[in-house]
Amino acid sequence: MMEKLQKIFADRAALIDYVRALSPELADAPVSQTVGGRQAGAARLAQLDAQSYGSSRNYLDGAVSYLSPYIRHGIVTLNETRNLAIQQGAPKQVEKFVQELAWRDFWQRIYHQSPAKIWRDIEPYKTGYSADHYATELPEDIRQARTPSAAMNFFIKQLIDTGYLHNHARMYLAAYIVHWRHIAWQAGAQFFLTHLLDGDPASNNLSFQWVASTFSNKPYFFNLENLQKFAGSVAPCAAHDNVDFDDSYDALAARLFPHSEALNG
Numbered sequence: 585m586m587e588k589l590q591k592i593f594a595d596r597a598a599l600i601d602y603v604r605a606l607s608p609e610l611a612d613a614p615v616s617q618t619v620g621g622r623q624a625g626a627a628r629l630a631q632l633d634a635q636s637y638g639s640s641r642n643y644l645d646g647a648v649s650y651l652s653p654y655i656r657h658g659i660v661t662l663n664e665t666r667n668l669a670i671q672q673g674a675p676k677q678v679e680k681f682v683q684e685l686a687w688r689d690f691w692q693r694i695y696h697q698s699p700a701k702i703w704r705d706i707e708p709y710k711t712g713y714s715a716d717h718y719a720t721e722l723p724e725d726i727r728q729a730r731t732p733s734a735a736m737n738f739f740i741k742q743l744i745d746t747g748y749l750h751n752h753a754r755m756y757l758a759a760y761i762v763h764w765r766h767i768a769w770q771a772g773a774q775f776f777l778t779h780l781l782d783g784d785p786a787s788n789n790l791s792f793q794w795v796a797s798t799f800s801n802k803p804y805f806f807n808l809e810n811l812q813k814f815a816g817s818v819a820p821c822a823a824h825d826n827v828d829f830d831d832s833y834d835a836l837a838a839r840l841f842p843h844s845e846a847l848n849g
């Protein structure tokens with residue numbers, strides 16, 4: 585018979601020790617600073633600034649909510665979050681935030697309609713490459729944050745150490761994995777799900793498919809100028825440390841997707 589899991593602990597350190605004892609393979613794994621539970625979730629919700637969110641959300645140091653682990657695990661509901669947001673300003677001032685909550689709801693509905701399909705390509709890639717062009721294993725340099733890009737290494741470390749990444753960082757890293765490294769989105773999605781505290785098959789896999797272009801009209805990609813603008817205050821974005829991205833969108837499209845009708849047609 586399985587031993588009953590302990591649920592009450594003297595403090596967080598005791599909880600961490602207990603989990604480490606249950607999972608010796610995690611002995612050296614970093615512990616996220618994000619604290620679980622309703623009290624922590626409610627405190628996070630109380631800090632919501634849905635108005636500032638609209639103008640700053642794309643910046644890595646913007647007024648994002650950090651609510652995703654609590655929403656993902658049902659500790660804070662989408663409904664109470666939406667209700668609080670719409671009290672914070674006129675509809676136009678808070679609509680961006682409410683739209684993002686709607687994305688979560690949309691992805692969940694697609695997932696619940698066909699849970700078995702969540703690891704399959706919804707449509708073909710529009711990158712000019714077929715699905716079998718993409719490698720199925722994530723290379724070690726990505727797993728270990730030793731890629732040629734300092735910004736990507738920063739995001740990978742943050743993902744592993746904290747279990748959280750800003751939405752824009754997720755888009756950059758997902759695009760790097762799929763479009764620069766030619767790795768199937770499924771391998772990137774699996775890596776994210778292993779580390780994200782908000783890891784969710786619907787939001788994660790369908791967002792990956794949006795980046796990859798198997799659930800959108802064209803692939804998402806970025807250049808150094810965009811990376812520096814939105815991530816430069818947080819991540820190391822110097823050109824000499826991120827040479828793969830240092831070009832115009834047209835030049836990058838020609839290099840990354842030379843056969844794509846969606847981009848070059």
Ligand SMILES: Cc1cc2nc3c(=O)[nH]c(=O)nc-3n(C[C@H](O)[C@H](O)[C@H](O)COP(=O)(O)OP(=O)(O)OC[C@H]3O[C@@H](n4cnc5c(N)ncnc54)[C@H](O)[C@@H]3O)c2cc1C
Binds near residue numbers: 755
């Ligand atoms: C490649 C990739 C993988 C992702 N994987 C996950 C995942 O596993 N789990 C997850 O919850 N979200 C995922 N997202 C969506 C989004 O990045 C996170 O929900 C958001 O960054 C979490 O931070 P936050 O709570 O500060 O969000 P905020 O920007 O403050 O948004 C508020 C809430 O709205 C929801 N939300 C915001 N943006 C999105 C979005 N694009 N799609 C769906 N819901 C959204 C989340 O519940 C979030 O907590 C992923 C996005 C990408 C591009």
